[in-house]
Amino acid sequence: MAQIRIENLRKDFGAFNAVKSSTFTVEDGEFFMLLGPSGCGKTTTLRMMAGLELPTSGEIYIDGQEVGQKPASQRDIAFVFQMFALYPHMNVRKNISYPLVSQGMPRAQVTAKVHEIAEILGITNILDRPVGGLSGGDRQRVALARAIVREPKAFLMDEPLGALDAEFREHMSEELRALHDRMGATTVYVTHDQLEAMQMGDKIVVMNHGSVEQFGVPQDIYDWPATKFVAQFIGSPPMNFLDFHGSIDAGADQIALEGITMQVPQSRHGASGALTFGVRPEHVRLDDSAPYRGRVVATEYLGTTQIVTLDTTNGAVKARVASSDHVATGVTTGLTFDPRTVTIFDAKTGQALRSEANEGVLGHG
Amino acid sequence: MSFSVTEPRMGTKWLAGILVVGYAIITMVPLLWIIATGFKSPNDSIAYPPVILFEPTMEGYVNLFTDRTRATPQMLKDAGPPETWYDEIAQNRGTVITGPSRYGERFLNSVIIGFGSTALCMILGTAAAYAFSRFRVPLKDDLMFFILSTRMMPPIAVAIPIFLMFRNLGLSDTHLGMILLYTAVNLSLSVWLLKGFIDEIPVEYEEAALIDGYTRFQAFYKIVLPQAATGIASTAIFCLIFAWNEYAFAVLLTSGNAQTAPPFIPTIIGTSGKDWPAVAAGATIFLIPVMVFTILLRKHLLRGITFGAVRK
Numbered sequence: 001m002a003q004i005r006i007e008n009l010r011k012d013f014g015a016f017n018a019v020k021s022s023t024f025t026v027e028d029g030e031f032f033m034l035l036g037p038s039g040c041g042k043t044t045t046l047r048m049m050a051g052l053e054l055p056t057s058g059e060i061y062i063d064g065q066e067v068g069q070k071p072a073s074q075r076d077i078a079f080v081f082q083m084f085a086l087y088p089h090m091n092v093r094k095n096i097s098y099p100l101v102s103q104g105m106p107r108a109q110v111t112a113k114v115h116e117i118a119e120i121l122g123i124t125n126i127l128d129r130p131v132g133g134l135s136g137g138d139r140q141r142v143a144l145a146r147a148i149v150r151e152p153k154a155f156l157m158d159e160p161l162g163a164l165d166a167e168f169r170e171h172m173s174e175e176l177r178a179l180h181d182r183m184g185a186t187t188v189y190v191t192h193d194q195l196e197a198m199q200m201g202d203k204i205v206v207m208n209h210g211s212v213e214q215f216g217v218p219q220d221i222y223d224w225p226a227t228k229f230v231a232q233f234i235g236s237p238p239m240n241f242l243d244f245h246g247s248i249d250a251g252a253d254q255i256a257l258e259g260i261t262m263q264v265p266q267s268r269h270g271a272s273g274a275l276t277f278g279v280r281p282e283h284v285r286l287d288d289s290a291p292y293r294g295r296v297v298a299t300e301y302l303g304t305t306q307i308v309t310l311d312t313t314n315g316a317v318k319a320r321v322a323s324s325d326h327v328a329t330g331v332t333t334g335l336t337f338d339p340r341t342v343t344i345f346d347a348k349t350g351q352a353l354r355s356e357a358n359e360g361v362l363g364h365g
Numbered sequence: 366m367s368f369s370v371t372e373p374r375m376g377t378k379w380l381a382g383i384l385v386v387g388y389a390i391i392t393m394v395p396l397l398w399i400i401a402t403g404f405k406s407p408n409d410s411i412a413y414p415p416v417i418l419f420e421p422t423m424e425g426y427v428n429l430f431t432d433r434t435r436a437t438p439q440m441l442k443d444a445g446p447p448e449t450w451y452d453e454i455a456q457n458r459g460t461v462i463t464g465p466s467r468y469g470e471r472f473l474n475s476v477i478i479g480f481g482s483t484a485l486c487m488i489l490g491t492a493a494a495y496a497f498s499r500f501r502v503p504l505k506d507d508l509m510f511f512i513l514s515t516r517m518m519p520p521i522a523v524a525i526p527i528f529l530m531f532r533n534l535g536l537s538d539t540h541l542g543m544i545l546l547y548t549a550v551n552l553s554l555s556v557w558l559l560k561g562f563i564d565e566i567p568v569e570y571e572e573a574a575l576i577d578g579y580t581r582f583q584a585f586y587k588i589v590l591p592q593a594a595t596g597i598a599s600t601a602i603f604c605l606i607f608a609w610n611e612y613a614f615a616v617l618l619t620s621g622n623a624q625t626a627p628p629f630i631p632t633i634i635g636t637s638g639k640d641w642p643a644v645a646a647g648a649t650i651f652l653i654p655v656m657v658f659t660i661l662l663r664k665h666l667l668r669g670i671t672f673g674a675v676r677k
Contacts, residue, residue, distance in 0.1 A: 052572050072575040079576045085569035089591045102578035
């Protein structure tokens with residue numbers, strides 16, 4: 001197993017720039033998520049790690065060795081495709097043994113190894129079946145078995161659960177995570193599903209338009225987004241953005257939102273002009289006595305909580321409150337925001353301003 | 366989309382069956398006629414009204430495969446009783462067999478040239494189609510159009526330049542020359558057909574093989590080729606049928622050494638009167654290889670024709 005280091009990686013397809021200068025490190029044994037909307041360059045980045053695309057510039061280190069221009073067959077990694085890509089003219093056993101055969105492993109050893117892996121994944125009963133008739137889940141297990149059997153340096157997975165239906169996905173994601181914990185293999189996993197990323201990943205890279213927006217552990221990324229894009233992409237519903245004109249001085253811990261003073265984490269930078277006040281829905285509280293007002297326009301019942309949508313002078317705000325609270329649409333109420341959780345963004349650049357609260361996360365990100 | 370499928374009624378099924386069988390009979394009549402004529406005597410073959418029921422004879426086949434000379438009754442008597450059944454047939458017509466005819470050679474030429482050009486066409490066509498399908502080839506679309514455009518004129522339009530070219534290159538009346546010519550004519554069609562088939566094979570299969578430690582060529586050989594077998598088989602049938610049946614170039618460019626069966630069969634008529642049974646026998650035997658080839662590959666042919674129409 002190995003560490004994977006990506007340095008200033010760039011990929012152009014003709015005039016189109018798919019990945020711009022990405023840098024991040026996947027530590028040995030980590031379950032690492034590459035997260036972003038479609039077309040953000042996450043799959044291209046993964047394919048460059050695999051050797052299926054050659055980078056335009058930059059370096060890829062696997063286990064300390066620069067492999068950027070090496071063919072896929074020499075990198076000793078395994079790849080799990082979204083559509084599984086099981087060899088359709090071979091049965092399950094042949095599919096799993098195929099990577100071993102390419103290494104010239106003796107037949108008896110191949111048979112033993114295939115059995116061992118099939119045991120782990122619980123597919124010994126289908127070893128002699130053709131892959132054509134298998135269910136989605138079994139195909140997925142066979143694809144994983146084919147990846148694992150060679151004991152590669154790392155697993156690269158391109159939306160491996162994307163082709164499964166929702167119910168089964170949940171189950172497979174648990175199985176996948178359990179498998180990872182058991183094998184301790186470095187895994188890079190591409191997904192556009194932020195829930196999946198947070199649920200399964202040790203670390204997440206959020207990409208957008210070919211650039212790395214943020215890189216860190218799920219909780220840090222959720223609590224302290226580096227940019228408005230990350231704040232919006234992660235979380236459901238996403239972070240609330242209250243756009244306002246104003247200013248904040250370095251060292252200040254207050255801002256004026258429509259003339260109402262709000263406590264915020266002490267800022268490390270001064271800024272003025274178009275700013276955005278960002279707060280997660282669960283940190284918004286309805287308090288009739290609060291001076292900042294909003295009118296309830298909708299409520300969504302979600303079981304233990306409900307999402308209340310309010311109209312304010314700075315735009316719509318969603319609050320996650322207990323289902324037991326009675327909230328009537330149409331009424332105007334007061335809003336308070338948990339001051340420890342607020343992030344102020346520069347509205348023009350979309351970057352979060354450093355504060356005492358997020359500097360620990362953004363300092364090294 | 367959803368369709369409600371109801372089992373057709375018995376009467377409808379019968380009607381459909383009768384129509385299909387009727388159509389099959391109509392299309393089979395010329396074929397059956399040729400086969401039947403091969404077993405008729407010369408008189409029966411030109412009888413009017415045509416005879417449907419006749420006494421079968423191998424005379425046509427004997428005449429097809431042998432050269433004979435007319436013999437006087439005295440010569441026949443001297444020759445003694447016929448040694449084989451085909452000597453007997455010849456002697457009953459007042460002839461003696463002098464040796465085998467050239468039909469066997471011509472037929473073999475057809476086999477060599479037909480299958481040779483088909484094989485070459487498949488090798489070059491698959492390689493070219495794979496490259497066009499998988500790699501970023503500069504001017505790809507223009508090249509593909511150029512390849513197709515060679516198919517737009519009838520090949521015989523360039524017969525004279527080809528004739529001169531072959532004469533200067535020493536390719537006239539050679540097996541190699543005919544194989545090259547039929548390959549050149551068929552290659553454009555096979556590149557187009559095969560590219561369509563290879564485009565349908567997801568590139569992930571090869572990528573998986575590359576990652577599993579195989580080279581690009583191994584991935585092509587072990588993964589793409591088995592997947593493309595259907596396409597290759599149906600394309601091969603098209604190529605073989607063209608090369609097998611081609612007549613005009615064969616007449617023009619071959620005479621002694623590399624002549625194929627199609628230009629030879631009509632010459633049978635001239636050698637000893639209007640010997641229609643022998644011509645029909647030649648045509649019947651000539652049909653067999655393509656028929657066998659097509660039957661062997663028919664599963665692929667059907668899938669090939671409907672390829673891409675149904676999402677599997």
